[in-house]
Amino acid sequence: QVQLQESGPDLVKPSQMLSLTCTVSCEASTRLFSTTFMAWFRQAPGKEREFVAAVSGSGGITFYKDAVKGRFTVSRDNANNTMFLQMNGLKPEDTAVYYCAVKVYNGNEDSEASYDYWGQGTRVTVSS
Numbered sequence: 001q002v003q004l005q006e007s008g009p010d011l012v013k014p015s016q017m018l019s020l021t022c023t024v025s026c027e028a029s030t031r032l033f034s035t036t037f038m039a040w041f042r043q044a045p046g047k048e049r050e051f052v053a054a055v056s057g058s059g060g061i062t063f064y065k066d067a068v069k070g071r072f073t074v075s076r077d078n079a080n081n082t083m084f085l086q087m088n089g090l091k092p093e094d095t096a097v098y099y100c101a102v103k104v105y106n107g108n109e110d111s112e113a114s115y116d117y118w119g120q121g122t123r124v125t126v127s128s
Contacts, residue, residue, distance in 0.1 A: 002026045004100050004119035011125045017088040022100030022119060024081040034058070034078040037103040040085045041112060042096035043121075049099070051110040053085060063109050068094075090126045097121040 008020035020040070026033055039054035053074035054063045062074055073086040083100055099121045107114025 002102060002117040004102065004117055006098060006100050006119045006122035008098075008122055008124070010123050011127070012090055013128050014091060014126055016090055016126075017086070018090065018124070019087070020085040020098055020100075020122060020124070022083040022085075024083075024102065026081065033081050033102075037109050038076060038083045039101050039103065039109065039115060040074060040083075041099045041101060041115075042094075042124075043099070044093070044096040047096075049112060051112070052098070054103075054109040055083065065110075087124075090124075092126050095124060095126045097123050 003025040005023050006020060009018045012018050024033060035057040037054055037056055040052040041049050042052050043049040052065050052068055053072055055074045055076050059076050064072060071087065071089045076083040087094065100119045101115035102117040103114050104116045
């Protein structure tokens with residue numbers, strides 16, 4: 001059984017920063033968790049859910065959606081089963097519900113279909 005919980009501030013002004021946290025509760029060992037890719041996706045109002053960023057088990061490999069490159073940073077703390085998304089220079093178009101996900105099996109890191117476990121999502125609103 002794997003459970004994911006996102007948390008973070010929900011309202012910020014344009015150009016400000018915020019950080020999201022995803023905490024994983026897993027009956028399997030921390031060693032298993034440290035071998036899996038994790039990712040952030042988001043779903044804006046009226047739009048499909050889209051890939052934002054992914055990080056490898058070791059934290060050494062990352063992928064980003066083009067629109068967030070240079071502004072967002074994904075990282076993880078395997079000792080505490082936690083993943084982070086630092087978001088700088090926020091824009092109104094970053095407004096969305098943000099989801100974290102864990103990929104246990106093979107599949108493209110930027111594909112929603114590749115991820116096996118999902119959190120409930122946390123809302124981020126960027127507005128003046």
